[in-house]
Amino acid sequence: MSSIHDPRYKNLIKELIKxxxxxxxxxxxxxxxxxxxxxxIAKVENLDRRIDILELHDWLSALDKSINDFLVCCFEQ
Incomplete structure:
Protein backbone atom coordinates (compact mmCIF):
# COMPACT_ATOMS: atom_id res chain seq x y z
CA MET A 1 0.00 0.00 0.00
CA SER A 2 1.29 3.42 -0.92
CA SER A 3 1.92 5.59 2.12
CA ILE A 4 -0.34 8.29 0.68
CA HIS A 5 -3.23 5.82 1.01
CA ASP A 6 -2.34 4.79 4.55
CA PRO A 7 -5.39 5.40 6.78
CA ARG A 8 -3.20 7.33 9.23
CA TYR A 9 -2.11 9.74 6.50
CA LYS A 10 -5.68 10.15 5.27
CA ASN A 11 -6.72 10.98 8.83
CA LEU A 12 -3.93 13.54 9.12
CA ILE A 13 -5.13 15.30 5.96
CA LYS A 14 -8.77 15.17 7.11
CA GLU A 15 -7.71 16.89 10.32
CA LEU A 16 -5.83 19.59 8.38
CA ILE A 17 -8.92 20.25 6.29
CA LYS A 18 -11.12 20.32 9.39
CA ILE A 41 -3.30 23.12 -1.12
CA ALA A 42 -5.85 21.34 -3.32
CA LYS A 43 -3.40 18.58 -4.27
CA VAL A 44 -2.49 17.93 -0.64
CA GLU A 45 -6.12 17.95 0.48
CA ASN A 46 -7.14 15.66 -2.40
CA LEU A 47 -4.32 13.22 -1.56
CA ASP A 48 -2.59 13.87 -4.87
CA ARG A 49 0.55 15.20 -3.15
CA ARG A 50 2.23 14.30 0.13
CA ILE A 51 3.59 16.86 2.54
CA ASP A 52 6.73 16.36 4.58
CA ILE A 53 7.23 17.29 8.22
CA LEU A 54 8.58 20.76 7.40
CA GLU A 55 5.61 21.53 5.17
CA LEU A 56 3.29 20.22 7.87
CA HIS A 57 4.92 22.54 10.40
CA ASP A 58 4.52 25.54 8.09
CA TRP A 59 0.92 24.59 7.28
CA LEU A 60 -0.01 24.33 10.95
CA SER A 61 1.79 27.57 11.78
CA ALA A 62 -0.26 29.33 9.11
CA LEU A 63 -3.38 27.93 10.81
CA ASP A 64 -2.08 29.00 14.24
CA LYS A 65 -2.01 25.40 15.48
CA SER A 66 0.73 23.67 17.48
CA ILE A 67 2.29 20.71 15.70
CA ASN A 68 2.54 18.88 19.01
CA ASP A 69 -1.17 19.26 19.75
CA PHE A 70 -2.02 18.33 16.19
CA LEU A 71 0.01 15.12 16.20
CA VAL A 72 -1.35 14.04 19.57
CA CYS A 73 -4.87 14.60 18.27
CA CYS A 74 -4.28 12.74 15.01
CA PHE A 75 -2.59 9.67 16.41
CA GLU A 76 -4.41 9.42 19.71
CA GLN A 77 -7.47 7.84 18.10
Missing amino acids: IRELKNITQVELATSLKKPQSY
Missing part, protein backbone atom coordinates in the same frame (compact mmCIF):
# COMPACT_ATOMS: atom_id res chain seq x y z
CA ILE A 19 -8.87 22.88 11.12
CA ARG A 20 -8.77 25.09 8.01
CA GLU A 21 -12.53 24.96 7.57
CA LEU A 22 -13.27 25.60 11.28
CA LYS A 23 -11.12 28.72 11.06
CA ASN A 24 -13.01 29.80 7.91
CA ILE A 25 -9.79 29.97 5.92
CA THR A 26 -10.04 29.28 2.21
CA GLN A 27 -7.50 27.30 0.22
CA VAL A 28 -6.49 30.55 -1.47
CA GLU A 29 -5.91 32.31 1.86
CA LEU A 30 -3.86 29.41 3.20
CA ALA A 31 -1.84 29.21 0.01
CA THR A 32 -1.12 32.93 0.19
CA SER A 33 0.12 32.52 3.77
CA LEU A 34 2.39 29.70 2.66
CA LYS A 35 3.53 31.55 -0.49
CA LYS A 36 2.30 28.65 -2.59
CA PRO A 37 -0.29 28.37 -5.37
CA GLN A 38 -3.82 27.32 -4.43
CA SER A 39 -3.29 24.14 -6.45
CA TYR A 40 -0.68 23.04 -3.89
Whole structure:
Protein backbone atom coordinates (compact mmCIF):
# COMPACT_ATOMS: atom_id res chain seq x y z
CA MET A 1 0.00 0.00 0.00
CA SER A 2 1.29 3.42 -0.92
CA SER A 3 1.92 5.59 2.12
CA ILE A 4 -0.34 8.29 0.68
CA HIS A 5 -3.23 5.82 1.01
CA ASP A 6 -2.34 4.79 4.55
CA PRO A 7 -5.39 5.40 6.78
CA ARG A 8 -3.20 7.33 9.23
CA TYR A 9 -2.11 9.74 6.50
CA LYS A 10 -5.68 10.15 5.27
CA ASN A 11 -6.72 10.98 8.83
CA LEU A 12 -3.93 13.54 9.12
CA ILE A 13 -5.13 15.30 5.96
CA LYS A 14 -8.77 15.17 7.11
CA GLU A 15 -7.71 16.89 10.32
CA LEU A 16 -5.83 19.59 8.38
CA ILE A 17 -8.92 20.25 6.29
CA LYS A 18 -11.12 20.32 9.39
CA ILE A 19 -8.87 22.88 11.12
CA ARG A 20 -8.77 25.09 8.01
CA GLU A 21 -12.53 24.96 7.57
CA LEU A 22 -13.27 25.60 11.28
CA LYS A 23 -11.12 28.72 11.06
CA ASN A 24 -13.01 29.80 7.91
CA ILE A 25 -9.79 29.97 5.92
CA THR A 26 -10.04 29.28 2.21
CA GLN A 27 -7.50 27.30 0.22
CA VAL A 28 -6.49 30.55 -1.47
CA GLU A 29 -5.91 32.31 1.86
CA LEU A 30 -3.86 29.41 3.20
CA ALA A 31 -1.84 29.21 0.01
CA THR A 32 -1.12 32.93 0.19
CA SER A 33 0.12 32.52 3.77
CA LEU A 34 2.39 29.70 2.66
CA LYS A 35 3.53 31.55 -0.49
CA LYS A 36 2.30 28.65 -2.59
CA PRO A 37 -0.29 28.37 -5.37
CA GLN A 38 -3.82 27.32 -4.43
CA SER A 39 -3.29 24.14 -6.45
CA TYR A 40 -0.68 23.04 -3.89
CA ILE A 41 -3.30 23.12 -1.12
CA ALA A 42 -5.85 21.34 -3.32
CA LYS A 43 -3.40 18.58 -4.27
CA VAL A 44 -2.49 17.93 -0.64
CA GLU A 45 -6.12 17.95 0.48
CA ASN A 46 -7.14 15.66 -2.40
CA LEU A 47 -4.32 13.22 -1.56
CA ASP A 48 -2.59 13.87 -4.87
CA ARG A 49 0.55 15.20 -3.15
CA ARG A 50 2.23 14.30 0.13
CA ILE A 51 3.59 16.86 2.54
CA ASP A 52 6.73 16.36 4.58
CA ILE A 53 7.23 17.29 8.22
CA LEU A 54 8.58 20.76 7.40
CA GLU A 55 5.61 21.53 5.17
CA LEU A 56 3.29 20.22 7.87
CA HIS A 57 4.92 22.54 10.40
CA ASP A 58 4.52 25.54 8.09
CA TRP A 59 0.92 24.59 7.28
CA LEU A 60 -0.01 24.33 10.95
CA SER A 61 1.79 27.57 11.78
CA ALA A 62 -0.26 29.33 9.11
CA LEU A 63 -3.38 27.93 10.81
CA ASP A 64 -2.08 29.00 14.24
CA LYS A 65 -2.01 25.40 15.48
CA SER A 66 0.73 23.67 17.48
CA ILE A 67 2.29 20.71 15.70
CA ASN A 68 2.54 18.88 19.01
CA ASP A 69 -1.17 19.26 19.75
CA PHE A 70 -2.02 18.33 16.19
CA LEU A 71 0.01 15.12 16.20
CA VAL A 72 -1.35 14.04 19.57
CA CYS A 73 -4.87 14.60 18.27
CA CYS A 74 -4.28 12.74 15.01
CA PHE A 75 -2.59 9.67 16.41
CA GLU A 76 -4.41 9.42 19.71
CA GLN A 77 -7.47 7.84 18.10
